[in-house]
Amino acid sequence: MTDLPPPPPEAPLLRTLSPALLGLERGLRAWLDGPRRYPLSTMTRAALEGVTVDLRRQADALEVDRPLLVVILMGGTGVGKSSLLNALAGGTIARASFTRPTTRDPVVYYHESVKPDRLDSALRHCRLVPHDRPSLAQKILVDTPDLDSNDLSNREKLLHVLPVADVVLYVGSQEKYHDDIGWQLFLQQRRRRAFAFVMNKWDRCVHGAGSGMRPDEDLLRDLKAEGFENPLLFRTCAQAWIDAAQASGEGAAAPVARLTPANLPEGEQFAELLQWLEMGLNRLEIEAIKARGVGQLLQQMEEYLAAASPPDLTEAATRTRKAWAGPLAEEAAATTEVLLNTLEPYQAEIEHHFTVEGQRRFRGIMGGYLHLINRTKYVGASLRDKVPFLPKPRDGAAAPASWDASRFARACSEIAANRQLDARGKALANRLLVEADAQGFALKVLADPVEAASKTDWRQRYALAMSEVLHQVEKQRTEPTGPRRYVQAVLGFLADWAPPVALVCAIGYFLLKAFNVSQQNPAPQIGWLDLALPLFVTLAILVILHVLIALLLPLRWSQIRGEFKSRLEKRLQQELENVYGPVPEDVAALLLAERRQVEKLAGETHEVASWLHLREQSASVTGLYGK
């Protein structure tokens, strides 16, 4: 392999790597366990879980001076994995037989200097066969159960030990060298592990054939198609070597089958395989394979992280918010209309209330007069709920016994919600989500928060908005600004003074007339008319004032309604904007934060990977990986 190995690096490269890998593992673990808004697909999640386990495994395996290389034999039942291991070991350590499947549990062939508790936990519970061959001291050979027989538990056992492998020895036979099951497993693992290939039962491949390719050539063609330009392929007849060893009588006693069997078919390469395992895989190669394995693991981790990284939706969020303005304004208008319609039956009460409030500033005679007039004017409204046989509205609110704006607003909001607004709220959420989808915002992250927003206490919000707006309108009515204010002040002044002055004047005039006894008029005639005069005069003044008030400070439901409507609409639009408006940007910000987190993890991974790349050994192991 390498003629002149470069001097070993000063610091043990792999050992330095171990803490870095542990750090990455902790970071990834924490991220996986942490809360996330952006959903991970099941596949990505499983892949990343696998990566954390592998990181921990690699970190543990590298935390030593001389890391162990694990070579796993993988192949279908009957291809001769166990025979191959027996031949390599020079004795029967794994059972081989014609019954299929033969091997049920993995066999671990390792150097006696390795303490079993240094082995990976996946290997510790397999059948352990120690040996004393120094050339294999740093290597562990594992014979595995098959991957294609009817006994599916065998496949599971194989998949359990496979992640431990640094090198996979893909064992095929004339029949099974490109069977689908093994091939798919190879394709799935090739990015992560080194692969070398064995074509066992070589004798069956060479017997006469006019047509077709020789299996080894066929396999090499397949591998080339998968990017393995120059794969390591050993053509072997393991059984022949075992037979030869047994025939020589040395059997299990022989440390290595050194006895070359007779009549081996041409091109048989078992000796080369043995040579490669013993000598070819020296310390430098081992470190290179390990480093390359780690490098590939890190590269995969980066890829998975890229797949798991949430999208940047900031722009989409801005667009969405802009797109939502229209529907929200429409909704505010529609909701206002609905709420106002529920107020409609109570217009008389509201008018009454506003009148009363507006006239509170009138005191004395004027006050009493207006109070009386209002009573009469709105007698129907206060009576209607007490008259039993009048038709009642189908779902009307019980009119408040005494005026209480917040209770009244609550009742109205309740009716409106029952009748229309609940359904509208749901429909609004859908409308907004459809808009967001059109703007390219992923619904899988937006749907839940928007639906949650649509399920907040909208009834209360509407009630609050209504009662507040009612108060505002009322205040504006009772404490007007601009010219109205002066009109009101003048009227107030007149109303306060004019009726009493008129009364006093009229009474004075009456008294003057009654007690003005003079010669011309010794006994003044006092008629009914004179008696009633003060009353009439006052009443006339009151009526004139009333007419003035009605003309100058008019108060009709239609006006209140208009005022109320525009204010309520503005208020509701603001309310809707407050609740829904920030949702896309909030979600986008959350995803961005998650994205940063993933990017940070990926950055750290990349850092370790490039550090490793710079220090990677120049040993020739590229053939084991393909492109």
Place this chain on the structure above:
Amino acid sequence: MEPLSARALTGQLADDLGWLEEHCRRQSDQATAAVRLRLAAALVRNCIGPALDDQPATPLHVAVLGGAGAGKSTVANMLSGVPAAEANPQAGFTRHPIAYASVNGPLSWAGHLGFLGPLQRLAQPAPSSLDEDVYQVRRVPVDPTSYDLLKDFVVWDCPDMTTWASAGYVPRLLEVAALADVIVFVASDERYNDEVPTQFLNLFLQAGKPVVVCLTKMGDGDAAPLIAHFQQEVLSRMPPGVVGCLAIPFLTPAQLADPARLAGRYRIPLLNQVAVLGGSPAATRRRSVLGADRFLVRGIGALLSVARKDLDALESWQMFVQTGRNEFVDRYHREYLNSEKFRGFDEALVRLMELLELPGVGRILSGALWVLRTPYRLLRGLALKLLSRPEGLSRPEQPVLEDAFNGWIDLLRKEAARRADSHPLWAHVSQGFHSGNLAEQARERFQQSMRAFQSTEAEEIERTARDIYEQLEKNPVVLYSLRGGKFALDIAAVAGSIAAGGIGYQDFIIAPLVASLTHQLVELLGWQVVDAQREQTRHRQQELLKQHLSGPMADWLTKWPATGGSSFERLQLALGRIPSAVQQLDARVQSF
């Protein structure tokens, strides 16, 4: 469904099953189901179809099947007695089925319409490694000195089902397996307990094919224990149907080159096993057909279950359409119907009361009573104006309907966008909303239905209101008795009150009062009648909505994913047709 001819029936069933198979192949987790479906389609096409179509029973077909490199070509050569099949060490060399027929025999058996489905017959000889949807027939000269199986049989050498390339050609071997009357299953000493070939063996047995198992390549001494082990490990778990199990050890190149003479000791038992099964061609063919029929009838549920995911998706789509529909109806009800007054009925009440007044001369009396009631009428008008609460305005019908409908569409649109990743159906719907014009189409349909609904509705309301008094007009007996009754009541009440109190000033008050009371009483009764009609109309309105608007829209939306030539349309068609076709086929086979 009208009965189809046998040929049309099998053709259609094979097509449907084949479509379903294609559909499965597009989903990565349905590969096994695709294999089953292909076998079912091939059985209909190649086994049941020709039999019902009165094709001759001869020659019988024997198919050699097994894993890659197990020695299928070798076994095919042993059956024919001629080393015509390329037996070589490249695993998976054979890529299309090859028939070996006697050079003397007829060839008409391959002329049947739809023979081997999509596989085309190669006109020119080609190597077995040609990887296309073809088959070829090689006519071989038979060695006159040895037993000739080809005089009754056609031997088919088939591709394998285990290599990574096999996904492309497994359908070809299934086609031939379905055609076969006997299957020779080849398993080597490496392969005999492999999962994939065993699954196929199981499938062939389920399809009622008699199977002869050839275990190959073992050492000479291992033959007996290997057969025992195979029987215990594999056959004991298979459905019954394996006829024989024999061993062919590793053969020398010389034996391979001349199987008829040099491998006779292995060839003769094999030929015997196969020949016994083809004793009477008609009976053999009948057995194949019955087996295939049983496979279809029993397996129909499992075959169709592959579409479960699609059906689930379709069902959830239907559920959302239904939810949207309920919300639509509910909103219409709450926002419009509940508060709608149907003013037409107030008019009807007025007309009704007018009808009850006396005509002709009686009009003078009625007029007198009307004058009597004038103060009451004025008072009542005033009181009502004061006391009755103004109505809350309700929105007109059209905007309510449109809003509710938009809500319905938005719901579906949102769900489609949200679920587009979960199933192709949702992706299809989402696509329809995005780039297609699903929403516009729906709206157009809705507008049309709405116009129809509104005109029917207006008509209905007018008719019901008019009916209230027209019914009475058409029935003079009742009308006159009611008029008479009311008049009598008025007169009796007025006269009675005068009689009781005697004539005096007080009568100026009492008489109008009493006359008003009786009139009010009658009006109240009339009001009851009209109001009952009003409520009924409200209910009928709901029915109308369902019939003209929500029902048709829901139907249209429900079916939308399965229309316009989408794959879901084809799926529904297939799922609907297959069970009945299998039933019809079963009936024909049973009487065959």
